[in-house]
Amino acid sequence: MFQTATRISDPSPMSPVRAAVATASEDQASSHRIATSLDRIRQSVAIQRRIVRQGDFVYQAGKAFAQLFVVNTGMFKVVNLSRDGREQIVALKYRGDWMGFDGIADHRHDCDAVAMDTGEVWSISYDALLQAGAREPALMATLHRAMSREIARDRGSLISVCTLPADARVADFLCNWAGALACRGLRTDQVTLRMTRAEIGNYLGLTLETVSRALSRLDREGLIRFVDKRRRELHLPDLPALGEFVRQGVEPVSQTLQ
Amino acid sequence: MFQTATRISDPSPMSPVRAAVATASEDQASSHRIATSLDRIRQSVAIQRRIVRQGDFVYQAGKAFAQLFVVNTGMFKVVNLSRDGREQIVALKYRGDWMGFDGIADHRHDCDAVAMDTGEVWSISYDALLQAGAREPALMATLHRAMSREIARDRGSLISVCTLPADARVADFLCNWAGALACRGLRTDQVTLRMTRAEIGNYLGLTLETVSRALSRLDREGLIRFVDKRRRELHLPDLPALGEFVRQGVEPVSQTLQ
DNA sequence: CGCTACGTTGATAGGGCTCAAGTAGCGTGG
């Protein structure tokens, strides 16, 4: 059942990969890594700080590429215009994330980056970065790690969309969000959705109605709790349970307990 | 209808992006780019050539990362083990493509790369590559372009899975395959599927039955033609028409003609 | 206080998954 769609070599004898919830020490390490990366950037290359407000473009598809961007504060969405001009959110970016890698290949951005609330981005000249990186291997390593991580994360999105039913996909989305917060040293029992149901659905390949229903069901199950009337802010009482719910989505009926 | 799921800001005033079929001169340029990239790599860093046969691993998830890989000949699949151990194909690689970027961040591969037929891969020490790249900006530029392209391509997969119904997704898959052949200077009116229906379905987030039915329908529509009895080799008589079919999948009922 | 944007919920329909049966290609062994 569901759209497992993953019947290549059925019961592969592998243990679960990527735990849904990282350990506290891993989170601490990530938090430290992000901070030191930002420091390194600031010290090694000329950056231009820019305050953005909700809806502001960091860059736009089609524009010439000359700079990379790093999120200092705030949250950003990366949007591709699909074939017919509709928008498809392909990534969400938080503090420490880079944006604009897609433009390197053809010296032209092929998506938009939009601020989802007030924040600060740093612009870095790509040429200057390359020069600094040639002198300073640690800086280049930081850049490469960021690109590598982006590739891995994009694939995670693909896996989620390809293998999970709607409710689990929404739960996975929340887990990932909480994980991103944890990596930045923030509390993970509470998240504020800075996006509409339509945007979440777009990102996850679902309709806004399905997202709304999924959230309602998760609330009914006790896996999440709405805290405000607008139902944007929500409490995650049990992150491991949420992760377990995601895993059940892949293997619906099996060793759920004991 | 369908799983459009893309209703953020409805009739966005944008013209179609990314043509389904590139022009012949673009293809020539791509073909040249790939050839010169391979030359540059071979001349600038020590590479280790390795012949692989179908099913051979280039690298495996969990193993320590030390090298990147470049496809010289053959075709490869990149497979992630999803949460419960099932495999999910996240990318297909052809001549000139790089593999292993995902391992840079944590010095550990997080997916498998598997040969789909006989071919040759080059292994390149990542450290050596960095050193050579610091001396030779063109080499570093080649590396970055490859990573950038990979990010863009992964997002293309996500868009396809998020926005296209099954038939169009399969058609898109064939278009992309033909495009990859075109970029390498090969004929595009004929493709040999080196994968089972199950693998195609896995890659596209569909079941093998749905893939089979989609191919049968495309055949009935005259958009593809089976040429062998095993139905692995197929003729693409009209690539632009196939691309148009994909576009119709996004905007089902509207200005289909005139 | 109406207007608009956002969110929820219900009813319905349809696309794609699941289950199942059947066919075909191909390697193996008698």
Next chain:
DNA sequence: CCACGCTACTTGAGCCCTATCAACGTAGCG
């Protein structure tokens, strides 16, 4: 050479999940 098994592919029937359509509630704001 053919029976046999195995794998891959196709096709049909039925059902479930999610998209669609629609109505309604609510918050924020001029």
